[in-house]
Amino acid sequence: MDERKEYYLEYEIKINRPGLLGDISSLLGMLSINIVTINGVENSRRGMLLLCRHEEQIERLKSILDTMETIRITKLRLPKLRDRLAVRHGRYIHSDVDDRKTFRFVRDELGLLVDFMAELYKKEGHRLIGIRGMPRVGKTESIVAASVCANRKWLFVSSTLLKQTVRSQLIRDEYNEDNLFIIDGIVSTRRASEKHWQLIREIMHIPGTKVVEHPDIFVQQTEYSLEDFDYIIELRNTEDEEIRYESVERPSLSQDSDFSMFDF
CATH class of the missing domain: 3.30.70.260 (ACT domain)
Known part of the structure; x- marks a missing residue:
C-alpha cells in the first residue's frame, strides 16, 4: 500500500x-x-x-x-x-484581509474562479456560497461552468439568465443533495411569492450546495444573514471596480409568472 x-x-x-x-x-x-x-x-x-x-x-x-x-x-x-x-493556474486566489471567507476575482481569472467553485461543489454536505458582481461580469456563467466541471446537475430556483424564472416547487427527483441550487437574490427578494420562499427554506435544509447571486440583497428582507454563508465570492471586471447595487437593474417579473416546473 x-x-x-x-x-x-x-x-x-x-x-x-x-x-x-x-x-x-x-x-x-x-x-x-x-x-x-x-x-x-x-x-x-x-x-x-x-x-x-x-x-x-x-x-x-x-x-x-x-x-x-x-x-x-x-x-x-x-x-x-x-x-x-x-500551482495549476500559476496565480493565487486572493482573500479579503478582514474576512477570510471572502475571495476576490477579476474577469480575466474566470478559469481560476470556475476551478475554485468546482472544487467547492465536489465537497459533500450543506454549503452556502454567495457571489457578488455587477451585471454581465460572468457570475451565472461561471456558476454553471463550475457545475459542469464538478459533474453536478444545476437547477435555477430564481434567475433571469435564459428566461425570467421564479420557481415555487420542485419535482421529486430534484430534491437531491447532489444537485446544485442557484438563486438570484434580487429576483427572489423583489419579485417572488411566499410559495417561492417556502421552497427556498426547503432547499436550505437539503444537505447540498446552494449558490446565491447578490447575497447582500438576499439577506436584506429574509431571515438569513451573511454569517450563514460559508464562502463569499466577488467578481469584478477590474480590481478597482466598485460593486454598487443601486446600479443593478433587473427586468421586472410579472406577478402572474410561474415557471414552477421550468427546468434547464
Whole structure:
C-alpha cells in the first residue's frame, strides 16, 4: 500500500541565477522526494506539489533550503485547495484581509474562479456560497461552468439568465443533495411569492450546495444573514471596480409568472 503524502513547497526567488531550479530538483531527488507539479506563482515565487513517504524527508529539505541565500521558503505544508489551484493556474486566489471567507476575482481569472467553485461543489454536505458582481461580469456563467466541471446537475430556483424564472416547487427527483441550487437574490427578494420562499427554506435544509447571486440583497428582507454563508465570492471586471447595487437593474417579473416546473 502506497502511503506517500503530498506537501506544498513555495519559495521566493531572491537571486535568480541559471541552474537554480536544477539545484533544487537535484536536492529533491537525493532526498527521494518526487515533484508532482511545478509552476511559477505570483511575485517571483515558484510553487511545487511534492510527494514523499516520511515527514523526516520534508524536515531535512527545509533545513537545507533554509541555508540557501538564493531563495526564501514562504510555505512548506500539507497542500490546501488554494495551493493546488495556485500551482495549476500559476496565480493565487486572493482573500479579503478582514474576512477570510471572502475571495476576490477579476474577469480575466474566470478559469481560476470556475476551478475554485468546482472544487467547492465536489465537497459533500450543506454549503452556502454567495457571489457578488455587477451585471454581465460572468457570475451565472461561471456558476454553471463550475457545475459542469464538478459533474453536478444545476437547477435555477430564481434567475433571469435564459428566461425570467421564479420557481415555487420542485419535482421529486430534484430534491437531491447532489444537485446544485442557484438563486438570484434580487429576483427572489423583489419579485417572488411566499410559495417561492417556502421552497427556498426547503432547499436550505437539503444537505447540498446552494449558490446565491447578490447575497447582500438576499439577506436584506429574509431571515438569513451573511454569517450563514460559508464562502463569499466577488467578481469584478477590474480590481478597482466598485460593486454598487443601486446600479443593478433587473427586468421586472410579472406577478402572474410561474415557471414552477421550468427546468434547464
